[in-house]
Amino acid sequence: MALSAQPRSGAPRAARRSCTSARPARCAPVRPPAAADPRHSAAPAATGEPSRAPAPWPQRVQLLASVPAPGDAAAALSAPPSPAASYSTYSSYEDGQVELDGPAETSLEAEAARLQRLLDALRAAGTTEARIALLDAHPCMVQLRASNSLSPLFAAxxxxxxEQQYAIKALxxxxxxxxxTLAPEDxxxxxxxxxxxxxxVxxxxxxxxxxxxxxxxxxxxQLIAAGSGSPEAPTGSPQAPEGSPEAPGSAAGLPSGGEGSPEAPGEVTYHVPPxxxxxxxxxxxxxxxxxxAGILALPFMAEILPVGGAGDRLGLRDDVTGEALPxxxxxxTGRPMIELLLRDLQAREYLYWRLTGRQLTTPLAVMTSDAKGNHGRVRALxxxxxxFGRDPGSFRLFRQPxxxxxxxxxxxxxxTAPFKAMMKPGGHGAIWKLMRDEGVFDWxxxxxxxxxxVRQVSNPMAGVDTTLLALAGTGYMQRRAFGFMSCERxxxxxxxxxxxQERRVWKGDGQGGxxxxxxxxxxxxxxTEFERLGIADVPADGGGGQSAFPANTNILYVGLDAAAARVDAAVAAGGGEVLPGLIFNLKKKxxxxxxxxxxxxxxxxxxxxxxxQNLADALTTPSDEPLPPAAPGARAGGDGLADALNNGGGGGGGLAARLDTFLVYNMRRKVTSSAKKRREPGSTRIAQTPxxxxxxxxxxxxxxLQxxxxxxVPEVGDVSSYLESGPGFLFLFHxxxxxxxxxxxxxxxxxxxxDGSELVLEVAEARLVDVTVDGSLLVAADCVMGHREQSEGQSEGQSGQARGQSGHHPAPAAAGLALPRDPEAEARPDAVRGGARAGGRLIYSTxxxxxxxxxxxxxxxxxxxxxxxxxxxxxQVQRHExxxxxxxxxxxxxxYDCVISGDQTFEVPDGFRLVVTAGPRGRGLSRRLLxxxxxxxSWEWRYWMDEAGDVRLEFARNAALELFAAGGAGAPAPAADDDAVLDFMI
Structure with missing residues (x-):
């Protein structure tokens, strides 16, 4: 399937959007540009007519035009009030009034043109002092200074x-x-x-x-004007050639990674991705x-967590204080979302340690915000x-504005209050420039x-099974610049x-050809962009409900060098190119x-x-010839990863292997099921809800479990029964x-x-063979993956060498899958053991x-x-037993070989082993604490990786501590002389 994105012709022209509302108009009046100057839109004349009704609310929009050519900078700073200028009155401190001049009606396009001239003047001013002087001369600032009631404002x-004076005076x-203009009450x-x-600032x-x-x-x-159906380019700039980054048929965002700029009209076509x-x-x-391959790549991988979202649609509040929470x-599942992401990461590190004996500490770049105290709450947690047992230096928290x-x-x-504007996070695309500004790329x-x-905090499914490891392995093995984890849509x-995305551009040779x-x-x-770009959201099979195009999930792989280079180039280019995929949601009330x-x-x-995710727009792969398209709906398959990537499922002709970007596909519930909004009471619409x-x-x-x-294993049940009477079972595990x-x-x-049973395994080391749960079984370990250590100064490789690390005996693996092992096996220093909340560094160990x-x-x-x-x-459930x-x-x-009935608690102290078997003549239980x-x-799993890349486990008993010898698992052996054995019946 190939869909050409061409601008639609003959579309009705929507009424011009107006800056007029029931609220006071802005200062200062904007002088319309001369009609003979084609670079600027003419502001509508003030006629005293009633305000026009706003155009219908469109979908989210994308910037389509660049800023206009600079006009008269002075016009941005002063303009005589028009005859029809209205006056707006604000109540101020001590009954004073501040009247700000404003035009009766100013188009968004004309206001944008005025702001462009103001911006040009400020840039030309150079120093902060010179820019402040320009702002002090602005008519609105002059009016504010003339008000005696605002003298406390200017004193403060x-x-x-x-730099803060400049920011305030720019308003x-x-x-x-x-x-x-509104005085604080106090x-x-x-x-x-x-x-x-x-x-x-x-x-x-x-x-x-x-x-x-x-x-x-x-x-x-510009974004508002572009989305309102304005007949003019938002700033009156000349029409960009089709196929350029500013053309309607192309994506806005960072500059293309290809060479040069299009010198003649081109086109953008969208295909189903391999x-x-x-x-x-x-x-x-x-x-x-x-x-x-992802396991092999772990020492070279970092994790980026954008967790600064306000989560307004969740309506989450603190159970004690009632404060709004992000x-x-x-x-x-009883833990803050961000903790679940860290558990997923540590589970991958633990798997790597079990295979290699090396402890990894993956650097975590965490983008927070000030929304609902997000930054402070995350840091406090x-x-x-x-x-969470990690070196604090392995975290880099940075706030998006x-x-x-x-x-x-x-x-x-x-x-919303004196000196208080309503402010929200500006989208997770800010992360790339912030990482540059805050030195995170360098770190x-x-x-x-x-x-x-990269994964978002609202999606707890991303860590399921092979999802993240497969994404990392695919990207790292092929040295790709950017990748997506996707699923059906x-x-x-x-x-x-x-x-x-296929962009065809004309490259001139400088000689007319x-x-x-x-x-x-x-x-x-x-x-929201499908219609504008001419993309038809059609079924994959012509009649089903599944789209031909897979879903974007915001689970991403990013090559750090490629991303940093593109961000540097975008900053150098200026404008909005450093912020990928600029949009403005006009539909939200x-x-x-x-x-x-x-x-x-x-x-x-x-x-x-x-x-x-639209950083990928800039990471393009140039080609002299068009690449052969993949067959509609074709996805890679086969037994070999390299074959799958190179062959594109047989229909791509090696398409995937030639790109700097890539895509991995899996079934939806192993990739994404987000918790972004609160379910309405009584509703059975549960998509994107907890x-x-x-x-x-x-x-x-x-x-x-299958x-x-x-x-x-009982079925979960349909949605209605799940919401009304609960799921058919509960199963959770670390x-x-x-x-x-x-x-x-x-x-x-x-x-x-x-039916109706519950199994919770908060352990990493478990062996359950033929265990039937008819009720509730809850297993929880204080120390799931090792112990806590207070000592400092160990290297990353050495810190994983734990006492009792006898279980690491991997079988020979294929050369392409060989895992490095630490040659040293030094005894671990004295450790402080404790619960999951204990201080000190977590050392993966036995x-x-x-x-x-x-x-x-x-x-x-x-x-x-x-x-x-x-x-x-x-x-959060109540239990009878x-x-x-x-x-x-x-x-x-x-x-072993027993029935555990009724409400029971088996609490095993540190350094002990509790063995439970059936009592004499099958009555009750026998407990032995050793x-x-x-x-x-006394036992452990030995991990290794076979030639096919599968992780294999072998159960191994410690012969010195074997309790049940030749007599079988159910026959208790006599205690050794130095064993303290506690035998009793239940």
Missing amino acids: LAALPL PAIGQGHLL GDWSSPLRKLASSL RVDTFYDSMGGLVGYQLKSL ALDLAGEAGRRVGARAAA AAMLPY LEREGW LVPVIASEDGRWLM LRASGREAAL AVGAAEGMNVL GAWRYEYAITNVEY VNYRDALTGADRAVYAGRMECTM DGSFYDLLRNGWQL RCGMRY PALGPLWDVVAQKVRGGALM DCGRVHMMNVTVQNVGVDWHHPGNCYWRH SCRVILHGRSEFEA PLVGDAP
Whole structure:
């Protein structure tokens, strides 16, 4: 399928958007440009006619035109009030009034042209002092100074640093002087002014390449005007040739990675992208090979976590204080979302340690924000949890700036209190420039990292099975610049799609001739852009509900050198190119209390946003000839990773291997099921809600338990029954139990999970063979993956060498999959063992909690499925009875050939092993508590990787501690003389 994106002709022209509203007009009046100057749009004459009705609210829009050529800079700073200019009055401190002149009607296009001239003048001024002098001469600033009631404002303003003075004084010049005209109720002008200035300086600094605050407002107006159906280019600039980055048929964002610029009209075509397909049984072999490559790549990988989202649609509040909480704090399965992401990462590191004996500490770049105290809450969580046993220096927290929310009708910033604008995060696409500005790219590369995985905090599914490892392995093995993890997408779904973008551009030879060149990239197109770009969202098979194009999930692979180079180039180019995929959502209605009027209002408003995935737009691959297209719907397959990439599933002719970008495909619930919004009471619409995400988590659990060979696992149930009476079962486990499903399936074999039962395994080291759970079985270890150590100064490779590391005996692997091993096996220094909350660094080791159960039935009443307080996605449930196994420090629990009935708790102290068997004549239970002697555990799994890339496990007993010798697992051996054996009956 190939769809050409051509501008549509004959579309009706929408009415001009106006800056006029029921609210006071902005200062200062904008002088319309001369009619003879084709570079500028003419502002409509003030006629006194009623304001025109706003155009219908369109979808999210993308910037289509560049800024206009500079006009008369002086016109940006002064213009005589027009005869029809209206006056707007603001209530001020002590009954004073400040009247700001403003035109009766100013088009967004004319206002954008004025801002462009203002921006040119400020850039020409050079120094901060000179720019402040220009702003002081602005008519609005002159008016403000003339008001005696605002003298406290200027007294407080004079005490600010110059950069903050500039940010505040820019507000009247860009039409936002209303933020400064309302006095604080407590009479303190300094504190709120400093806070506003600080936030504005962050915006001004971040958007420096496009002109700071003035450039932010200018771009926002351009986006609003472009999306409103204006008949003119937003700024009156000459029409860019089709095929250039500014043309309607191409994506906005960073400059193309190809050579040169198009010198003649071109075109952009979108194809179904080639992909490495991991879905279904046919993709398991491909997934195993890709995951093996991902394990090899772990020492060279970093992780990037954009966690700064406000999560407004979740409506999350602190249970105690009632404060609004950001999305990162959502208590999914009983833990904050950000903790789940760290558990996934540590599970991959633990798998690497089990295979190689080397401990990795992956650098984490965490983008936060100030929305709902996000930055402070995330940092407080990390500190409270001892950085989850990681070196604090392995984290780099950096804040994305909050940006003002702008009314779509008139371009004014929403004001919620004196000196307070409503501000929200400006989209996760800010992450690339922030990483450059904050030195994060340099920090990661100095840590020896060459690439990174990116995942969002709202999607807990990304770490399932092979997903992240396969993405990392595919990208790193092929040295790709950028990659997407994708899945199936329903036709008409309100989510973006991944496409193969083909751009045909004319490359002149300087002598009147030239040739067509081609640029390719797998990238993302937002669903709101389909119609504008001429993309038909059609079924893959002509009649089904699955789209031909896969879904964008924002699970990304990024080559650090390639990304940093593109961001550097974009900053040098200036404008908005450094912010990929600029959009402005014109459809969203915002409810707020207007500080100027005291009234509750609902207005269409938004902010300029950018999307991190559209960095791929700049990472194009040039070609002299068009690449052969993949067959419609074709995805890579086969047994070999290299073959799959090179052959494109047989239909791509090597297409995938020639690109700098790539795509990996898997079934949806193993890739994404986000928790972004609250489910409405009584609704069965669970998509993108915590309820829906947990539903998919349990469906994954059902599939995994089937792979484990359980003879019976109940269905989760349909959505209605799930919401009304709960799921058919509960199954949760620590990701270090795998994280690969094939590893879990070697640790849990056979058995059954009966209707309405619950199985929770918060352990990494487990062996469950023929265990039947009819009720509730909860196993939790304080130390899941090792011990905590207070000593410092160990190197990364040495710190993983733990006492008792006898289980690392990998079988020979294929040369392409050989894993490096640490030649040293030094004894670990004295360690401080403790619970999961203990301080000190987490050292992956055999000093952890273990559970071994064979031929055991657990019977109890279990979960109270009718309790009104149950919240399953929080794993907040009431139980009538349960069997609890609590493992402290380095301890073990074993149970053989018995039935454990009723409400039971088995708590094993640090350094001990509890063995439970059937009592004499099969009545009751026999417990034997024995000390663990020496450093080695009584049993462990030995990991290795075979030639096919599969991780294999071998169960190994420590002969010195073998309790059940020739008599079989159920026959207790006599205690050794130095054993302290506690025998008793239940």
